[in-house]
Amino acid sequence: MTRVASLYLPMLPTERLRRLEPARAQPEPRAAPSLPVDDDPGACSVPRGGHWRPGARWARSDRAAGDRAAVAAGAAALPLHQQPTMRELGRRSEAAEHPFKGRAHAPLAAPAAPLPIAPAAAPLILAAPVGNRQLIAAACPAALALGLAPGMAVTQARALVPGLDIRPADPAADRAVLDRLALHAVRHWTPTAAVSGDDGIWLDLTGVAHLHGGEERFCRRVIGLCRRLRLTARIAVAGTPGAAHALARFGGQPVVRIAGGKEAQALSPLPLASLRVPPDILSAASRFGLERVGDLLPMPRGPLARRLGLPALRRLDQALGRVAEPIVPVVPEEVPVATLRLLEPIGTAEAIEQVIRDLLALLVEQLREGGAGARALVLALERVDGSEQRLPIGTSRATRDAAHLARLFHLRIERIDPGSGIETMRLAATRTEPLGATALGTTLAGDDGPADLSTLVDQLAGRAGAEALFTVGAVESDVPERATARHGPLDAPPGWPAWTRPVRLLRRPEPLSNVLALLPDQPPRRFTWRGQAHAVVAGDGPERIHGEWWRRDGEVWAVRDYFRVEDDSGARFWLFRRGDGVDAATGDLSWYMHGMFG
Numbered sequence: 001m002t003r004v005a006s007l008y009l010p011m012l013p014t015e016r017l018r019r020l021e022p023a024r025a026q027p028e029p030r031a032a033p034s035l036p037v038d039d040d041p042g043a044c045s046v047p048r049g050g051h052w053r054p055g056a057r058w059a060r061s062d063r064a065a066g067d068r069a070a071v072a073a074g075a076a077a078l079p080l081h082q083q084p085t086m087r088e089l090g091r092r093s094e095a096a097e098h099p100f101k102g103r104a105h106a107p108l109a110a111p112a113a114p115l116p117i118a119p120a121a122a123p124l125i126l127a128a129p130v131g132n133r134q135l136i137a138a139a140c141p142a143a144l145a146l147g148l149a150p151g152m153a154v155t156q157a158r159a160l161v162p163g164l165d166i167r168p169a170d171p172a173a174d175r176a177v178l179d180r181l182a183l184h185a186v187r188h189w190t191p192t193a194a195v196s197g198d199d200g201i202w203l204d205l206t207g208v209a210h211l212h213g214g215e216e217r218f219c220r221r222v223i224g225l226c227r228r229l230r231l232t233a234r235i236a237v238a239g240t241p242g243a244a245h246a247l248a249r250f251g252g253q254p255v256v257r258i259a260g261g262k263e264a265q266a267l268s269p270l271p272l273a274s275l276r277v278p279p280d281i282l283s284a285a286s287r288f289g290l291e292r293v294g295d296l297l298p299m300p301r302g303p304l305a306r307r308l309g310l311p312a313l314r315r316l317d318q319a320l321g322r323v324a325e326p327i328v329p330v331v332p333e334e335v336p337v338a339t340l341r342l343l344e345p346i347g348t349a350e351a352i353e354q355v356i357r358d359l360l361a362l363l364v365e366q367l368r369e370g371g372a373g374a375r376a377l378v379l380a381l382e383r384v385d386g387s388e389q390r391l392p393i394g395t396s397r398a399t400r401d402a403a404h405l406a407r408l409f410h411l412r413i414e415r416i417d418p419g420s421g422i423e424t425m426r427l428a429a430t431r432t433e434p435l436g437a438t439a440l441g442t443t444l445a446g447d448d449g450p451a452d453l454s455t456l457v458d459q460l461a462g463r464a465g466a467e468a469l470f471t472v473g474a475v476e477s478d479v480p481e482r483a484t485a486r487h488g489p490l491d492a493p494p495g496w497p498a499w500t501r502p503v504r505l506l507r508r509p510e511p512l513s514n515v516l517a518l519l520p521d522q523p524p525r526r527f528t529w530r531g532q533a534h535a536v537v538a539g540d541g542p543e544r545i546h547g548e549w550w551r552r553d554g555e556v557w558a559v560r561d562y563f564r565v566e567d568d569s570g571a572r573f574w575l576f577r578r579g580d581g582v583d584a585a586t587g588d589l590s591w592y593m594h595g596m597f598g
Contacts, residue, residue: 001260003215004327005203006196006244007222008234009178123161126169127154137169174198182330189218192329200248202241202327219255238263241327242319246274246293263320268294275315281308293319336370336429338362345384345421349413352381352422356409359427360402373398373435379409381416382424391416394466396490397454398433404455411462457489478545480505480594500564502574502595509592512575519589520581523563527575529593534567544580559586564597572597 123143127134134154143164148157158164175198182201185193189212192204205215212218219235226233236247236256243263247256250270258266267274270293272285288307290296296304296316305313317323338359346352356379367374375398379391393408461469469489477483484505510529517524523539541563547555562576574595579587 001206002239003205003209003237003260004239004241004244005205005215005219005222005235005237006200006241006248007181007203007226008200008236008248009226009231010199010234010249122163122165123148124165124167125154125157127166128169128171137171171198179330183332186330186332189222192327194327194329196241196245200245202244204327204329205237215257216255219257223254238266240319240321241325242275242315243267243321245276246270246319250274264297267319268292268297272296275312275319277308277312277315281312284308285312336363336366336372336374336432337426338366338428339424339426341424342422345423347418347421349416352416352418352425353406353410353413355425356427357402357406359425360405363427363429364400364402367400367429367432367435370432371434371436372429372432373400374405374429374431375433376429376431377405378428378430380426380428381418381422382426383419384421384423385419387419389417392430393462394431394458395454396457396461396488398435399454400435401455404458408458408462411459454490461489477548479548480545481508482548502597505595506593509576509594512591512593515591517577517591521561523565524575524591527591529573534569534571534573536565537568539563539565542577545576557583557585562594 121142123146124140125136125143125148126138128137129135136148136150136152136154136157138150139148143157143161146161148161148164154166158166175195178195178198178201182193182195185201185203190203190205190208192206194202196202205218209215209218212221215237219237222235223233234248234251234254234256236244236251236258238244238247238258239260240263243258243266246267247258247270250273256266271291272282272293275293285291285308290308293316296312301313314323318325340355340359340362342355346355359379363374363377374395376392376394379393381389381391383389391409391412393405393412395405395408399405457469470486471489472484473487475483475485480501512524512527512529514526514528514533515524516526521542523536523541525536527534527536542561543563545560545562547558549556558578559580560576560578561580562574564572564574566572573593574597575591575593577587577589577591579589581589
């Protein structure tokens, strides 16, 4: 019996945006107001002797009315735990509560000031362009509670809810999440899984449900996984993909399971939209008064086809199991692997290198058949004692050059510890990229093509480490120490700014001492740096750079005046003064060295 599960993720875009925005403020729960507490309760007011009557201290008959009012005012001024109850203030003789037991006190005469409440985050929606309009693609729970639903125009939502947080939708990222989830399902749950629309996946549980403890247990585990991933999910299991799809989206329960052959009874109360029919068929059905799936079941097929069309009949037959609806499964990419089991254990470097060359020949053949090149390889060596050692290498570009890969392994051959001997070696390309044919037209004509530095970069990285090779690119920032970033050794970094910058920029500006300069716009005439005095013979500047106020408040008024100076020995420096020389709020007029030219 065929069993198909449909996993529905109704709020995939919103949950993805929540994970990508950890800085979004969430309303904190309001703390209960704290009441004043006096740690010293004072002396006990209960007499130690006998003949004590409740209320005798507070309502003696020999006191005047004014005295009683003064006593009441004094009682109200006492700490909360010492204030008498109304029963003690009167002339009543019934038993009073024990003074040391907790009791609900009367509210204070002056209400405490309300505690400040953190402002709640604005409702969040994702907007997607549909033609010339912007429609809501997804909405957070707060927005849904305010009546903002997917499909509504963004202009209408903005008019209904002022201060609405509107972000652009990213269907490609949502699709990537579904693809990864379907790939995870193929590798861990069932061999047949596929993406279902834009908000779910199909899982074929035929013959695999018992491996997960049954359908009910499997569904609960899937829901738990989605909850840990902060995804809202519902799942339905039925005998056909169409019935599972409809029940997951319109069933209303987190987990819905129906027995085989009961699809018609389960689908009858559902709306026609659950059959995945286009909007024009839904409009035609509404004109004829057809609203539920059960309205279609008793109708003759000929008139139904004339009124709604053949697509509606096909969807109905697929949901009821009359027409097959195959699931095109996701095929996981297999990692190219080459394995050699040796007749005798080996332990010399020459023998290991020979086996590595044989493994590379086998692996390169697999890569060539798949039209791919290797970017990362892992060599696993199983020793006689059962332990395993791994040796990884990486390349800057995808390659199938066996000789080049063998040289990279040769640079790390000394890291291999054969122990008592190696009996099995396995080479896997853990990261591959598409690699097509190489054009050799200019080379065959005698022209020298562009130099390929990838081989040199890989060999240098094998000796010095991958972090030792990099290029420097510019970043859009006014502050010099933030205006550069590291890039890959073969990347083309973005362009540099038009103004002059030093060749060497210090990691952190270093302070200068004994600086002699004429404020506000003249370069220094003399300064001392790292214990050595420099006399300036030429200077240029200033170049004023303001702080990036949008990063932090401390840079709102920050100002740096940069100067290019040359000392009497011919050395050229790039230094700056904090402040504009006029307003003290812009800086303290201290000088710093930031870089050197040449």
